Amino acid sequence: xxxxxxxxxxxxxxxxxxxxxxxxxxxxxxxxxxxxxxxxxxxxxxxxxxxxxxxxxxxxxxxxxxxxxxxxxxxxxxxxxxxxxxxxxxxxxxxxxxxxxxxxxxxxxxxxxxxxxxxxxxxxxxxxxxxxxxxxxxxxxxxxxxxxxxxxxxxxxxxxxxxxxxxxxxxxxxxxxxxxxxxxxxxxxxxxxxxxxxxxxxxxxxxxxxxxxxxxxxxxxxxxxxxxxxxxxxxxxxxxxxxxxxxxxxxxxxxxxxxxxxxxxxxxxxxxxxxxxxxxxxxxxxxxxxxxxxxxxxxxxxxxxxxxxxxxxxxxxxxxxxxxxxxxxxxxxxxxxx
Amino acid sequence: xxxxxxxxxxxxxxxxxxxxxxxxxxxxxxxxxxxxxxxxxxxxxxxxxxxxxxxxxxxxxxxxxxxxxxxxxxxxxxxxxxxxxxxxxxxxxxxxxxxxxxxxxxxxxxxxxxxxxxxxxxxxxxxxxxxxxxxxxxxxxxxxxxxxxxxxxxxxxxxxxxxxxxxxxxxxxxxxxxxxxxxxxxxxxxxxxxxxxxxxxxxxxxxxxxxxxxxxxxxxxxxxxxxxxxxxxxxxxxxxxxxxxxxxxxxxxxxxxxxxxxxxxxxxxxxxxxxxxxxxxxxxxxxxxxxxxxxxxxxxxxxxxxxxxxxxxxxxxxxxxxxxxxxxxxxxxxxxxx
Numbered sequence: 001x002x003x004x005x006x007x008x009x010x011x012x013x014x015x016x017x018x019x020x021x022x023x024x025x026x027x028x029x030x031x032x033x034x035x036x037x038x039x040x041x042x043x044x045x046x047x048x049x050x051x052x053x054x055x056x057x058x059x060x061x062x063x064x065x066x067x068x069x070x071x072x073x074x075x076x077x078x079x080x081x082x083x084x085x086x087x088x089x090x091x092x093x094x095x096x097x098x099x100x101x102x103x104x105x106x107x108x109x110x111x112x113x114x115x116x117x118x119x120x121x122x123x124x125x126x127x128x129x130x131x132x133x134x135x136x137x138x139x140x141x142x143x144x145x146x147x148x149x150x151x152x153x154x155x156x157x158x159x160x161x162x163x164x165x166x167x168x169x170x171x172x173x174x175x176x177x178x179x180x181x182x183x184x185x186x187x188x189x190x191x192x193x194x195x196x197x198x199x200x201x202x203x204x205x206x207x208x209x210x211x212x213x214x215x216x217x218x219x220x221x222x223x224x225x226x227x228x229x230x231x232x233x234x235x236x237x238x239x240x241x242x243x244x245x246x247x248x249x250x251x252x253x254x255x256x257x258x259x260x261x262x263x264x265x266x267x268x269x270x271x272x273x274x275x276x277x278x279x280x281x282x283x284x285x286x287x288x289x290x291x292x293x294x295x296x297x298x299x300x301x302x303x304x305x306x307x308x309x310x311x312x313x314x315x316x317x318x319x320x321x322x323x324x325x326x327x328x329x330x331x332x333x334x335x336x337x338x
Numbered sequence: 339x340x341x342x343x344x345x346x347x348x349x350x351x352x353x354x355x356x357x358x359x360x361x362x363x364x365x366x367x368x369x370x371x372x373x374x375x376x377x378x379x380x381x382x383x384x385x386x387x388x389x390x391x392x393x394x395x396x397x398x399x400x401x402x403x404x405x406x407x408x409x410x411x412x413x414x415x416x417x418x419x420x421x422x423x424x425x426x427x428x429x430x431x432x433x434x435x436x437x438x439x440x441x442x443x444x445x446x447x448x449x450x451x452x453x454x455x456x457x458x459x460x461x462x463x464x465x466x467x468x469x470x471x472x473x474x475x476x477x478x479x480x481x482x483x484x485x486x487x488x489x490x491x492x493x494x495x496x497x498x499x500x501x502x503x504x505x506x507x508x509x510x511x512x513x514x515x516x517x518x519x520x521x522x523x524x525x526x527x528x529x530x531x532x533x534x535x536x537x538x539x540x541x542x543x544x545x546x547x548x549x550x551x552x553x554x555x556x557x558x559x560x561x562x563x564x565x566x567x568x569x570x571x572x573x574x575x576x577x578x579x580x581x582x583x584x585x586x587x588x589x590x591x592x593x594x595x596x597x598x599x600x601x602x603x604x605x606x607x608x609x610x611x612x613x614x615x616x617x618x619x620x621x622x623x624x625x626x627x628x629x630x631x632x633x634x635x636x637x638x639x640x641x642x643x644x645x646x647x648x649x650x651x652x653x654x655x656x657x658x659x660x661x662x663x664x665x666x667x668x669x670x671x672x673x674x675x676x
Contacts (some may be wrong), residue, residue: 025595100614156614204545237607251437267605269575269597273619276494277439294641 002026003033006123007117008315009121010060013051017116017315022061024113024121027074032124034086038140039312041322042173043047043260043332048110049319057111063333064090064108066115067130067139070335077124080133087139087294088115094286101283107144112289114314115140118335121158121267128290131298141304141330144284145173151285151291152233153178153254161186163230166222166241166247168192170202170210173330174257176305178233179207181293185299192218198328219243230253236261245271246313253278305329311336340364341371345455346671348398348448351389355454355653360399362451362459365412372424376478377650378403379660379669380511381598385658386448386511395449401671402428402446404453405468405477415462424465425477425632426453429485432624439621445482453478454653454672466628468637479642479668480635482622483511488631489623490571490593491516499524504560504585506530506578508540508548511593511668514643516571517545519631521607522638528564530556530578536666545649557581572647574599576588583609591616643667649674 007022009038045062047053066088070081088108094101108114108122130139152174153159165182167175170191182189183206191202191210199210209226211218219242222229228249234240237259244254245268254277272279285293296302307327310318312335322331345360365371383400385391404426408419426446433440446452446460468477477528490512491497491663503520505513508529520527521544521674528538529548537548549556557580560567561665566587572578575597582592583606592615634640645665648656660669 035370097589098438101588105567241605241607251435256607256611258611263604263607266601266603267579269579269594271619272617273594273621276619276621278619279610279617281609281614281616283614284610 002335003119005117005119007061008050008063008312010058010062012058013056014049017049017319019315024119027072027121029074030124031074031121032077032127033071034066034068034070034088034120034122034127035071036066036115036118036120036335037136038067038335039063039308039333040140041318041333042144043322044107045109046323048177048317049107054084055111060110061113061117062109063115063117064144065142066120066142067118067136070127072121073124081124081127085130087130087143088120089126089128089147089287089290090144090300091284091286091290092126098286098288099138113158116312116333128294131294134303135299137306137309137332137334138304140332141173141306145177145330146293146297146304147285148174148257148282149177149181150282151289152257152282152298153181153231154292155279155285155289156282157231157233157253157255159185159187159231160205164188164190164226164228166190166192166229166232168232168244169236169260171195171198171234171325171328174235176231176329179205180302181296183207184296184302188297190222190229190264201328213240219246222247231255233257237260237264239264242266242268245275245277246334247277248277250275251277253280255280255282257282306332308332309334339554341457342652343455343457343471345399345451346401346650348387348396348400350396351394352387355387356651356656359594360455362457365410365459367412368414369412369459370415370419370460370465371410372406372458372460372465373409374404374406374409374453374456374458375474376405376673377671378478379656379671380482381660383447383454384657384661391494393449398448399451399455400447401453401455402482403478403480404431404458405474406458408465409457411462419462419465419527421501423468425481426458426460426469427464427466427485427625428482429622429624429627429628436624437627447579449647450643453542454671466632469479469632471639472641475644475647475672476489476642478670479511479644483515483668484631484635484642485623485628486512486595486620487515487519488634490595490620491519491569491625492630493623493627494620495547495569495571495591495593497523497569502526502528502564502566502582504528504530504567504570506570506572506582507574507598509533509536509663509666513571514575514667517543518640521545522640528567530666545617551578557584560585567582569593571595573597574604576600577602580604580606583613583615586613586615587614587642589615591618593618594619644670646670647672
């Protein structure tokens with residue numbers, strides 16, 4: 001039986017996302033329907049709205065982050081799940097290789113229908129009990145950013161409490177989660193940003209210091225002032241890559257989870273081999289990463305940082321706000337005024 | 339007491355290396371004098387001769403690879419070493435960090451006096467029993483290339499018998515050792531080169547296949563034809579770096595031990611994070627690497643490949659030959675016609 005829900009639907013490239021009634025296909029076996037209370041935006045959603053993503057299929061309901069209550073279950077799923085508050089794990093079909101996702105890997109929200117809707121249908125093994133100390137909005141702010149940060153910092157970077165960790169671009173959701181995780185671990189955390197306000201905010205969280213991108217040779221400055229980093233977690237790419245090669249300790253690890261600033265013009269390869277640097281790419285995370293992240297977050301009572309909340313009906317505005325880059329933390333959509 | 343020996347001395351930048359009588363400083367405690375029988379060239383020696391190396395001190399006696407007999411020992415060293423045939427470990431003062439060399443790290447031969455001489459004084463812990471099945475020249479061909487290849491392939495790359503391994507620039511000493519080690523391990527080995535002859539030679543050694551650098555998109559071709567590599571060992575850098583990012587399997591490891599072709603113009607960072615690639619820099623190796631490498635070489639009766647031998651007096655000619663890039667394998671200097 002299909003379900004009519006209210007959803008923020010993308011009908012074509014660059015169309016303004018608008019709420020409409022949408023027929024969701026019926027649940028398949030082993031699936032559940034989640035009545036979404038809160039969802040959160042990721043850059044991926046905006047790239048899909050702008051047509052800047054591979055293999056876009058319309059109509060699309062994007063949204064990889066969601067929190068809500070299980071409202072229905074299909075065959076193969078225990079009815080005891082109904083009514084439970086859950087958080088959705090957005091990695092679909094990772095596969096068996098712990099080192100990398102399979103070719104079938106998808107992120108929730110396009111081509112599957114995502115969380116920017118009043119209901120979202122997912123496989124039952126994608127829902128996890130929502131940490132009770134977090135609000136719906138805070139739960140929605142966690143999954144994709146928290147998962148990406150966890151795999152980058154912990155699974156790939158193998159961060160430890162005695163490490164000095166640099167997190168670049170501290171306004172972003174992944175960067176903030178990585179900083180919160182590293183701080184909870186007891187590591188010494190430094191940040192970079194284009195904005196002094198964001199650096200100050202990170203210092204309030206517990207970061208030891210920060211440096212502006214605009215600082216010439218900021219990699220060298222950091223190396224001089226604090227002796228280099230054991231781990232650098234970077235989602236910006238571009239020239240930051242060479243600064244990271246400067247600021248990393250010999251034998252240290254640079255984890256790259258994105259490249260919002262594009263490609264560096266010249267990579268200093270000599271520094272890679274002479275300093276015996278480890279550079280590790282990281283994308284999202286697998287089921288183990290997600291479970292570990294949730295357990296760590298709950299244990300340390302970590303609250304994801306929310307920059308601003310919008311109603312689903314204000315989705316277009318929320319997309320513009322995320323694009324502006326002004327935010328510190330996650331942009332959250334609430335399904336109803338609560 | 340100082341020792342007068344015949345040595346290939348570099349007196350200034352770009353001077354033609356010539357054999358002369360040279361006063362070696364006296365042994366310090368815990369040192370030994372090795373009467374060198376054979377030495378081998380590395381690109382480093384040529385770079386120093388050309389003034390293309392950091393902190394060059396003249397007069398220099400270069401040469402990091404040597405095999406000979408212990409002819410004298412200083413206080414603190416057992417006299418039983420005298421007369422033993424030894425191979426010299428060229429990493430000096432690596433330090434305590436297994437992940438990277440210390441700031442004090444040096445390679446034997448400038449600023450210390452190296453192996454391009456009839457005698458070489460080193461700390462007693464730098465000499466290891468020479469594998470008896472190898473000639474003096476073969477022993478001399480092993481240390482720096484074998485050590486670098488071992489750390490790159492095994493310590494950093496963690497190669498295993500079920501892996502598919504790509505070794506780039508197969509004419510070079512490190513690349514050949516890496517190929518021999520990977521083959522002895524039972525891995526499937528592929529190579530790249532600028533020369534079809536070198537690829538054919540590698541196939542005679544046991545490599546499964548090879549591809550010319552001149553092939554357009556050789557990374558993509560390799561990915562298509564054989565499904566990608568678990569490990570790529572690269573000492574060339576330049577555009578090969580991007581080809582390697584193409585040809586590596588998701589979750590695979592690219593080990594970089596040099597960049598003879600310089601810096602890549604544009605690194606595809608998106609591929610690094612989406613494929614969750616590990617890129618690891620590697621330089622020389624520590625004492626553990628050297629001991630493991632020697633044991634593996636002896637166990638598998640591996641013989642380093644020698645391209646050509648010269649007499650010490652023909653040193654200038656040997657330098658030119660190495661620079662030509664025509665060789666396959668190591669260029670060896672013999673102290674006397676034997």
